[in-house]
Amino acid sequence: xxxxxxxxxxxxxxxxxxxxxxxxxxxxxxxxxxxxxxxxxxxxxxxxxxxxxxxxxxxxxxxxxxxxxxxxxxxxxxxxxxxxxxxxxxxxxxxxxxxxxxxxxxxxxxxxxxxxxxxxxxxxxxxxxxxxxxxxxxxxxxxxxxxxxxxxxxxxxxxxxxxxxxxxxxxxxxxxxxxxxxxxxxxxxxxxxxxxxxxxxxxxxxxxxxxxxxxxxxxxxxxxxxxxxxxxxxxxxxxxxxxxxxxxxxxxxxxxxxxxxxxxxxxxxxxxxxxxxxxxxxxxxxxxxxxxxxxxxxxxxxxxxxxxxxxxxxxxxxxxxxxxxxxxxxxxxxxxxxxxxxxxxxxxxxxxxxxxxxxxxxxxxxxxxxxxxxxxxxxxxxxxxxxxxxxxxxxxxxxxxxxxxxxxxxxxxxxxxxxxxxxxxxxxxxxxxxxxxxx
Numbered sequence: 001x002x003x004x005x006x007x008x009x010x011x012x013x014x015x016x017x018x019x020x021x022x023x024x025x026x027x028x029x030x031x032x033x034x035x036x037x038x039x040x041x042x043x044x045x046x047x048x049x050x051x052x053x054x055x056x057x058x059x060x061x062x063x064x065x066x067x068x069x070x071x072x073x074x075x076x077x078x079x080x081x082x083x084x085x086x087x088x089x090x091x092x093x094x095x096x097x098x099x100x101x102x103x104x105x106x107x108x109x110x111x112x113x114x115x116x117x118x119x120x121x122x123x124x125x126x127x128x129x130x131x132x133x134x135x136x137x138x139x140x141x142x143x144x145x146x147x148x149x150x151x152x153x154x155x156x157x158x159x160x161x162x163x164x165x166x167x168x169x170x171x172x173x174x175x176x177x178x179x180x181x182x183x184x185x186x187x188x189x190x191x192x193x194x195x196x197x198x199x200x201x202x203x204x205x206x207x208x209x210x211x212x213x214x215x216x217x218x219x220x221x222x223x224x225x226x227x228x229x230x231x232x233x234x235x236x237x238x239x240x241x242x243x244x245x246x247x248x249x250x251x252x253x254x255x256x257x258x259x260x261x262x263x264x265x266x267x268x269x270x271x272x273x274x275x276x277x278x279x280x281x282x283x284x285x286x287x288x289x290x291x292x293x294x295x296x297x298x299x300x301x302x303x304x305x306x307x308x309x310x311x312x313x314x315x316x317x318x319x320x321x322x323x324x325x326x327x328x329x330x331x332x333x334x335x336x337x338x339x340x341x342x343x344x345x346x347x348x349x350x351x352x353x354x355x356x357x358x359x360x361x362x363x364x365x366x367x368x369x370x371x372x373x374x375x376x377x378x379x380x381x382x383x384x385x386x387x388x389x390x391x392x393x394x395x396x397x398x399x400x401x402x403x404x405x406x407x408x409x410x411x412x413x414x415x416x417x418x419x420x421x422x423x424x425x426x427x428x429x430x431x432x433x434x435x436x437x438x439x
Contacts, residue, residue, distance in 0.1 A: 035066035038082060061123050080210045088127060090192065092210035101156055109157035111135040112187045117329040125334030127212040130190035131198045132166030137398060138184040139351050153200040165198040169333065185398035188330050214334055216429040247278035250294060273335050288331045292423045300339060304423035308402060313368060321369035323347040324400045339425040342403035343411045344378030350397040365413040375416045
């Protein structure tokens with residue numbers, strides 16, 4: 001386990017985003033600009049082709065690129081609309097249309113290989129009002145009974161690739177195992193549906209119509225310690241919450257609140273998203289993350305994705321031993337983000353053994369499952385996953401990314417189980433005063 005002093009140093013490096021500039025524009029020297037049919041204004045700013053995050057106007061993370069066809073892009077996502085009054089924007093992951101489902105590409109037509117969430121970083125989060133599209137790359141043909149039972153629709157690729165509609169995006173952590181299909185790699189893509197339930201047969205149009213992102217309107221000033229405002233009722237834990245509670249060796253206080261095993265977000269204490277469940281003296285955030293430590297002054301917490309140890313690498317599990325099939329980021333939504341001080345572990349489920357040359361070139365280590373599953377080390381979470389996530393691709397393998405917090409130096413892939421157990425760092429932004437409503 002990383003020492004507390006080291007963690008406090010690491011979390012102090014996490015940038016805190018300033019959304020509203022003092023001069024009312026996108027930042028120093030920024031002014032509203034038009035790209036296509038959209039007006040780009042504070043907190044966003046339009047950068048020149050040669051601009052960097054440090055030599056042009058604006059706030060880090062809100063930089064918009066306007067390409068020659070007058071299409072505005074945020075990172076790798078095309079911006080379809082911005083709703084400034086609701087701190088939200090509609091974006092489309094066009095890579096999934098232009099690359100993944102392109103039958104003319106050199107690498108062939110295939111279902112998406114990475115979740116859309118791998119392209120996002122602080123201060124943006126995928127809105128919980130989106131619905132899930134689940135894409136499957138399978139190693140064998142699925143029977144008609146399986147396809148009908150799971151509501152699967154074959155994609156245009158027709159190479160054992162399928163799609164189905166899931167639930168709301170905020171239900172993902174609780175329904176994580178429901179998307180598992182033996183012999184298939186599952187990828188989650190959010191889709192914004194104005195009413196009703198998504199129709200998987202219309203997946204191309206749904207991808208084109210995009211999904212909703214939100215950003216925090218009023219985070220604390222840059223690089224200042226996190227100091228949350230007191231709740232309206234004066235209790236540190238929120239409505240109906242005691243000021244502090246102990247779960248195991250951790251003190252749970254504002255903005256978190258400890259709830260009973262049967263509690264819901266609407267009938268118990270705590271701000272939405274900050275509810276902690278204490279099970280046999282162990283605190284959990286959601287259904288998947290064990291809380292190892294909370295750093296209230298820095299707005300961050302250390303968590304471990306225990307399912308990756310208890311379920312994936314468990315030889316006694318009903319589905320057998322396997323490398324993780326979904327990225328940890330699929331279980332995370334607003335107000336939490338994966339800190340960029342983490343490093344990447346890349347897990348591979350492959351359809352055939354990799355040659356020694358490939359394994360040595362990629363620095364891959366075989367997992368305890370020994371069924372063509374491997375693990376390697378990537379770069380910093382913000383350096384590789386958000387900008388160059390395609391570099392982790394290996395022919396015949398499905399890749400998933402797990403962040404880990406490393407004390408110093410570079411992670412050692414051979415210690416992957418200990419690294420998962422030691423956890424990774426999440427950051428949070430203060431709970432908002434109101435709830436998001438549909439426009």
